Amino acid sequence: MDSGSKSSNTISGATNNAVQIGEVRGDFHFHAVAPATFPVPRQLPPDVPGFINQEAHLSRLSAWLRPSAQRAPLVQVIAGVGGVGKTSLVTHWAHRVRDWFSDGDLFVDLHGYHPDRVVSAGAALSAMLRALNVSGDRIPTTVDAMSGLYRSLLHERRVLVFLDNASSVEQVRPLLPGSPSCRVVITSRSQLGGLVVRNGAHCMPLDVLSHEHATSLLRRVIGDRAVAEPGAVDQLAGYCGYLPLALHIAAEQLVARPGARVSDLVAELTDERERLDVLATPGDESSAVRAVFALSYGALPAAAARAYRLLGFFAGQDIGLPAAAALLGLGAGQTRRVLAELTSVHLLTEKDNQRYQLHDLLRLHAAERAEIDEPADERSAALSRLMTWYAHATRAAVREIIPFFSQIPVELARTATPVPDFPDRAAALAWSDLELPNLTAGIRQAAALGDHEQVWRLAVLMFGILLVRRPHADWLATHEAGLVSARACGEIAAQAWLLTSVAIAERELRDPERALGHVEQALECWRADGTRWGVAWALRDTAATHHQLGRHAEAIAMFEQALAMHRADGDTWGEATALAGLTKAHVGNGELDTALAESRRALHIRREHEDSRNIGQALNDVGRVHLAMRDFQEAIECAEQGLDLLVATDYWHGQAISHELLGDALHGAGRREEALARWRMAADLYGSLGDPHANEVRARLSS
Template sequence: MADLRLLGPVEIRSDGRLLDTGTAKQQAVLAVLLLDADRPVPVDTLIGRVWGDAPPPTARGTLQAHLSRIRRTLTGVADLEHRAGAYRLRVDRDDVDLYRARRLVADSRTGGVADERRAELLRTAAGSWRGEPLSGLDGAWFGRMRETLLRQRLDILAEWAGVALRLGDAGAVVDVLGPVHTDEPLVEPVAEALMRALAATGREAEALTVYDTFRRGLADALGADPSTGMQRLYREILAGDPAPRPAPPAGPRPAQLPGDLGALFSGRTEQLGRLDKALGAASLVVVSGAAGVGKTSLVVRWARGVADRFPDGQLHTNLLGHSPGPSAEPRGVLRRFLTALGVDARRIPAGQDELVDLYRSMLADRRVLVVLDNARDADQVRPLLPGSAASLVVVTSRNQLPGLIAAEGAVPLPLDEPSHGEALDLLARRLGAERVAAEPAAVDRVVRLCDRLPLALSVFAAGAALRPEHPLTALADALAATPGRLDALDLGDDSTDVRAAFSWSYAALGADAQRLYRLVGLHPGPEVSLAAAADLTGWPEPRTRRALTELTRAHLLTEPVPARYGCHDLLREHAAELAADTDTPADRDAALARLLDGYLHTAHAAAVLLDTHREQLVAPPVHPRADTPAPLADHGAALTWLTTEYPNLLAALHLCARRHLDRYTWHLAWCLYPLYYNRGHWTEQVNAQQLALAAAQRRDDTHCAAYSEHALAVSYQRLDRRDEALDRFRNAIALYDRLDDPASRARVHYSLAWLHTTDEEYEQAIEQARLGLQYDTGTGRGRALETIGWGEIQLGRPTDAIASLTGAVDIYREQANRNGEAAATDSLGDAYTAAGDHATAITCYQRAVDLTAELGDRYHEALCRHNLGIAYHRAGRTDDARAALTASLAILDAIGHADAAHVRATLTTLDPPVPAAQPSSP
């Protein structure tokens, strides 16, 4: 039997025998593989984690030797595989103490587990720690992991304490948490649980002392006050009230479920019961059925009823699997989920594999309900599945998704139309029991004509509600007499005609609402804003708003958030058919052009606000309406608008590319560039710029083609696709030479310099930056000098670096480019540090702190404060160092960034030498 241990010294036991794990470095390599057990770890990642940011030249060869010895040691215990530049340790995760502990925690959160068993599981999980995790392993990465693993144990103990207190075992909580609190007095969940336990055993004075220790320690370390919950508990104990029951664990608890969709729901007792049985027995359920059958309403109704069974929250997304625009990409959904789980945007990686790893790590010890609505296929769903069984995923789809059932063990729940009685109940709730009871034959006929589909029934009921004076018999006759059929819901029964229901509701609308409904069918994206609807029609917003209100009241549109409107896929298809039948091609083309001009007008302004120094090759279009929307106020407003409208802009980009609307295609990709760049969405950037390049080539627009070649090169570089990046860089240079555009060519050389910098080819980086200076007309000289200075620091030439970076700061200041000035000033501090001039380095770092604070750039302010603290420490000013590092830590904690663990560790070891500051990248 194998026992692989990380939660203490790194050890391997086989059948009770301790195996030789080798030197500390070999143990470090083994630990990295075990922490990612059964997942591939790239060689570069292994080297970076074991040797840090500056590995020795021999690191790769030494790594191979360690891996060979590890493979021999693990013979009969685990298999070490090597494939595609990565190593994977094939091992049963139950053989690894960390994963055993996580499984115990997940088991404890399974529905139906009694508190006695839950407490036992949590206590056993916490007992898996045998001291300091990864003890004896040095390096910044292991320090951060050690901090994370220690905190996980404290969280488990706090959760166990909450269960033990419910069981009345307050004495055990005091015995266990008392020593823990002494060692870790600033961990709030531990302090809170200990206070409750002391109060429950009649030791109120000691409980108040725990609070006072926590409060003073928090104020000294972070300058912060206890949370509102802690303060409330203190007051209750002070007043002599019984200690309240333990609060749920602190931290983000997403609650993303939509509101109850009662209009489309009735009965479904059997299906609700089957979903109830899945609790605790399954980790994945697939609800499948025809469009409009009520899948979403069923799942949302059930999920809202069991939300309290998932103490760590609920995640929800519409995957747009059967929408006219592009389906939701797993990468984008993962980013939104990670943000909801409290991960700071700057910690969220770019690559899908890394996103999946982080997402599954975040959910490893949590019990979360995940609802994935409207899935396209199994491949869209798989990256969104948690790695542990503690959480439950419910998927809805028009497809059965047999791949998930076969490979992932999903429980299938096919959903047919509701029963006749349930359909009658739905109409009775919408139209009133008296009206339905008065005309039972007409109501029966409506149910048959709508084929019991909840969506069609809801649309019919909305129309009937708008005509209360009309007998249901007459309305049923009108529904039966309406020609046409919605192909997607043709179930082979001539008595069912869902299109008739939609068309009848449409006929009841006023002229403005009818026209807007048709034009919404032309919109390529998943949502329509008030402004976009006004652009489609060309009307002022007040007139458009009145038509939208009429459509929402008729349930032909929904308004999930104010002034943003959604449309069910089937209704959108119906609207597009009506537009094709009613409006001339010229009218439809004009509406689409107004929509695209409206999007581009604002998107162009937003892109410029995000990057004021961008090259503007095309002018923004004139807004299509006289009542032009108010301009975006600032950088924050621009980012918010682009983020909100991104799905619509992306859908518009693809529509324009398909139709060869080349001017729009290129311009939309240009507008999306800064959003992708700032977020590191390099794959999406490649996709967009490929469409833009093809559009520019069709238009024979050399300047736009050169821009797209350069944008593609930068994106390929960030994706580590070096050869493709170099090809695109060469293409861009050739095109700019043909245009005789030296300034643009200079920008390409600066990007090439950064490529060499990332490959640690500093001499080549400096050469490219200087080559760019030969072509530069002035706007990019600061960037060039900053790149040169950073390379000179790395090459051990601090005097040269000081001169270069001083020049960069001066240029940025003249250009009023405060972002550039802040980065170059921080790097200038690194240069003075390398030269041993700590006093001047402190001045530089303080200036960088001031600039980033003025810009509201919290993350980089924290990094600059960290560098300032290190400089103070080197200068022997320990108190100032502690103050700067404490301020850095407070910011990183506030934004939930992983770098907080590194700063916290540095604070605890101020007296010994601290790590050298890392220079800022240009």
């Protein structure tokens, strides 16, 4: 195409103005084009200095112009949350390829999310026609007529049209040229799906920066202070959520305060309640992070705005579709649609497994709006619905995870949201792993709001998950909160349950004295409540604590009391558990033959129950006795069999025990290198669980 010659030609249909504006011929309106020559508008905003990252997006945009991309879409939508750098990306790219568009570039800021300054399609067309040298008196009065004239002017011209900050399909569709020689780039907080469906547009989502590029941006702007405090720079990038707007604001604040350290600004951002206040530019509040988010929020329909607020109100970091339905009090279909509306405008991100997450700074903004715009009783009702659903789902999961374990009665309100139907233990564990952070966050939030009934119930129901996964920090946090709430409600059985559970966690954290105090209190509560199996449970855990303290005789006596109670009640699950404890105590006391008989009886019971996880644990116990007897090959065989079962049932703590036992037995058999490998695996597993026993295994490795 010879753009120069076309620029000097008279526009077809405009010669001598023979066809007047608005003249009707048959069924068609004809409009003359006023200019005799085609101008070359150059309207791009100034280039962005020191542009960071997004090379992949820049490359994709540039590839869009290559001759090999003849069938490429003529319209690109760059979509992302406010402040993510959409305009900067397109501006920087457009300057790089400006020479390709020999007939010029047009730019319109559509202010699509501003409550008072939205530019209509008609106003945008009028401005672009003036840029194309059409005088005001020759501009048609209807959008359709203006759009037709605009397309006529751009026919076979090589022009880049940059439509910035669009909010709707209706706002931009009349601004699309009809010529394949033109290209249109649109930035929007929405995906503008209608353009993809009807106009063949391509949507390119833009996400926040990586940690590496975020810190690179900060170092480039801040300079030497960033080099002096690399750790603070990492924290600053995290507090800014890797959002380019927030990063620029933070960096410019430090530039304006040459005497301040990076860590000083980090300290100001540490309090989440103050973070959005800090991420603002004095004298330019319109570019503050809060103000940018407010434009997106203000454009939401009522149902989506409510969902945004309530998602921000909940303290969890992400949420699944069923949990979101419970929080919002909607059916699954309605919930999916309203969440899709939020994702389409990049206020919410959909992850795998129909899970949704607010960006960290958006979460703070949404929580603010919940406090301001959502009545307190609505917030309370939403959290109560969610906690009730979580309690039902947790109980269903635990029934699959440890089906033989006794449970105190926990009465729950009905939930309108369907509870997951877990087909097997693996599915229940997978759900638990995803939801554990939310269960913990929900308990903390409900406790802070004084909803004691919800707190103790969910804490009690979570025990099975915690026992199997052993996340000790969450275990103590949830159960200590639950204990406070159980006491506030006068729930004796719940107090007994939670005291026993807390003692188990403390014993695993190698704090037996503290554990002993709690389990003795639990024993008193169980007796006061009259729950016989609870008394036996507390006796077992008191015995286990004495064993940890090296008081093996006391431990044996108490284990035997519990064992007698379980046998009298016909409770074979409890019997096997008491025998496992007795095995360890008798090994500690040097009574190995007795220990071997007890461990084999426990293994027999576990096999009758067909419970693979507990069979694996029982095999470890038998192997530990063989190790004490210096029968290393038998110990190795038991540990290997146990490990296979524990891997199959995804029981991490049991796997750590198997690896440690294998290391000990292999070392005893003189297979040093194999032993070291097993100890390393055990140390890694214990460490991932936050179990301080990892340090003991590592010490063994180093020695």
